[in-house]
Amino acid sequence: MTSARNSLLVIVGLLLLWQLAYWAIGDLALRPPLETVVKAGALIASEGFLSHLAETLRAFALALAIAVVVGVALGFSLGMNRLAGEVGEPLLVSFYSLPKITLYPIVLLIFGIGMPSKVAFGAIHGIMPIAIFTLGALRNLPPVLGRTSRALRLTRWQSAWALLFPAARPEIFTGLRLGFSLTLIGTLLGEMFASQRGIGFLLMQAIGLHDTDLIMVLTLLIVSFAITASMALLAIDKQLRHGSS
Amino acid sequence: MKPATTVRLGLITAIVLALEILTRIGVIARFVAPPPSEMMVGLWRLLLSGRVHLAITQTLSKIAIACSLAIVVGILMGVAIQRFRGLADAMSPFFTAYYAVPVYAFYPMMIAIFGIGEAPQIVIGFMLAVVAVVVNTINALDRIPRVLRKTAAVYGMRPLEAARRIYLPHAGPYLATGVKLAVSYSFIGVIGAEFIMSRIGIGHEIVFAYNNFENEIMYPLILFVLLVAGAVNGLFYAWEKRLLSRRSRS
Numbered sequence: 001m002t003s004a005r006n007s008l009l010v011i012v013g014l015l016l017l018w019q020l021a022y023w024a025i026g027d028l029a030l031r032p033p034l035e036t037v038v039k040a041g042a043l044i045a046s047e048g049f050l051s052h053l054a055e056t057l058r059a060f061a062l063a064l065a066i067a068v069v070v071g072v073a074l075g076f077s078l079g080m081n082r083l084a085g086e087v088g089e090p091l092l093v094s095f096y097s098l099p100k101i102t103l104y105p106i107v108l109l110i111f112g113i114g115m116p117s118k119v120a121f122g123a124i125h126g127i128m129p130i131a132i133f134t135l136g137a138l139r140n141l142p143p144v145l146g147r148t149s150r151a152l153r154l155t156r157w158q159s160a161w162a163l164l165f166p167a168a169r170p171e172i173f174t175g176l177r178l179g180f181s182l183t184l185i186g187t188l189l190g191e192m193f194a195s196q197r198g199i200g201f202l203l204m205q206a207i208g209l210h211d212t213d214l215i216m217v218l219t220l221l222i223v224s225f226a227i228t229a230s231m232a233l234l235a236i237d238k239q240l241r242h243g244s245s
Numbered sequence: 246m247k248p249a250t251t252v253r254l255g256l257i258t259a260i261v262l263a264l265e266i267l268t269r270i271g272v273i274a275r276f277v278a279p280p281p282s283e284m285m286v287g288l289w290r291l292l293l294s295g296r297v298h299l300a301i302t303q304t305l306s307k308i309a310i311a312c313s314l315a316i317v318v319g320i321l322m323g324v325a326i327q328r329f330r331g332l333a334d335a336m337s338p339f340f341t342a343y344y345a346v347p348v349y350a351f352y353p354m355m356i357a358i359f360g361i362g363e364a365p366q367i368v369i370g371f372m373l374a375v376v377a378v379v380v381n382t383i384n385a386l387d388r389i390p391r392v393l394r395k396t397a398a399v400y401g402m403r404p405l406e407a408a409r410r411i412y413l414p415h416a417g418p419y420l421a422t423g424v425k426l427a428v429s430y431s432f433i434g435v436i437g438a439e440f441i442m443s444r445i446g447i448g449h450e451i452v453f454a455y456n457n458f459e460n461e462i463m464y465p466l467i468l469f470v471l472l473v474a475g476a477v478n479g480l481f482y483a484w485e486k487r488l489l490s491r492r493s494r495s
Binding site: 006007009010014025028029030083086087090091093094096097098099100101102103104105106109110177178180181182184185188189192193200203207210212215218219222223225226227229230231233234 | 247248249253256257277331332335338341342343346347349353355358426428429432436437441451455463467470471475478479482
């Protein structure tokens with residue numbers, strides 16, 4: 001359990017840095033960790049917060065589901081054909097690295113303000129890393145798998161489902177970890193710009209009002225959620241890799 | 246030209262043509278997206294008019310500063326962290342989670358610390374970009390085989406000399422990945438920060454046009470950002486590919 005202990009040490013280190021930063025910068029723009037945690041408890045207990053939280057979680061879950069399904073499907077359809085992969089990969093990579101925030105006026109014009117916009121915004125952030133990792137995973141598979149599927153006369157569906165997917169699963173899962181984080185930030189950004197509800201909306205409001213308390217609390221909640229989820233996914237990732245080797 | 250490149254260009258042309266036709270016959274409403282040809286003409290006119298020159302130079306120089314800072318600091322941090330195996334392992338889940346942190350939330354704090362002006366936007370771009378460089382530097386150093394380290398020791402090289410003659414040539418392509426990501430993240434960070442609040446810059450111009458329903462300015466500007474970011478990223482992508490292919494030949 002040294003990894004758990006190390007993670008704990010990193011968390012303590014981060015809290016320490018935060019406290020030091022507070023002492024260095026002062027009340028102007030920061031709040032100390034302890035005060036933020038106490039305020040976070042108060043915010044969670046406060047009326048109406050849970051409905052914002054539920055809204056964000058719903059949007060995030062939907063966006064993640066879309067990102068995973070479309071990303072994996074895209075990765076497979078490009079990864080199972082050499083020419084399609086060569087044609088598609090640079091396109092995927094360049095779309096991945098565009099500042100997607102510039103697209104928000106267009107997303108807004110298409111989907112309007114509200115749930116569909118946030119989901120779309122989250123999904124377009126998450127699809128590309130998942131697709132790129134899936135494509136890479138399929139390309140790195142040993143060629144013997146392709147020969148096996150030909151020898152067994154599997155159809156494309158059968159070979160994708162029974163052979164390629166299990167073999168590529170650990171790599172795909174790594175892409176999924178990154179996709180998870182990016183979908184979360186995409187959903188939150190969507191809420192900041194294109195919504196009247198949700199955590200991102202609360203954050204944008206707090207930014208507008210210079211409400212440092214609220215900014216700190218919300219950031220802490222988002223970061224804790226992201227770190228917890230990332231650790232859980234990493235643990236599953238490790239298990240998948242050990243199980244497969 | 247390679248067949249894949251031809252097919253790719255054909256695909257892009259087909260998509261643009263389809264958009265053009267769909268917008269011309271009105272399947273896609275004009276306020277959602279004007280035809281691509283009009284966007285290009287609009288962009289050309291906008292660039293000629295000089296109305297956005299200041300915003301463009303401002304934004305691009307902010308991106309350049311944020312990116313170069315992130316590369317230098319990120320490589321130094323990566324080298325430092327990689328020396329301690331346990332620390333690098335322990336920080337790995339935090340690096341993945343980092344991208345879920347809405348860095349823009351710290352914007353008001355940045356303004357309080359650095360004042361109103363360009364500095365907060367540069368810091369946001371830097372914060373987004375630096376972690377990608379750190380992660381890829383650690384990754385690059387991890388991939389140096391033990392035998393190369395031994396070679397350096399056998400020749401009695403000083404650390405700097407070993408870095409220049411052995412480690413850097415070997416780790417180059419992976420470092421290039423970090424540099425490439427730093428470029429795109431500093432684009433995302435700086436322009437995103439300009440979106441939220443600033444008085445100058447491309448991001449600000451886009452929001453301003455959006456709020457005033459000036460589609461004939463907004464779309465050309467979005468197109469401009471996408472073209473510039475796409476071109477710069479494409480260059481770095483090709484550079485990384487070349488480094489990697491040179492490696493596999495040797």
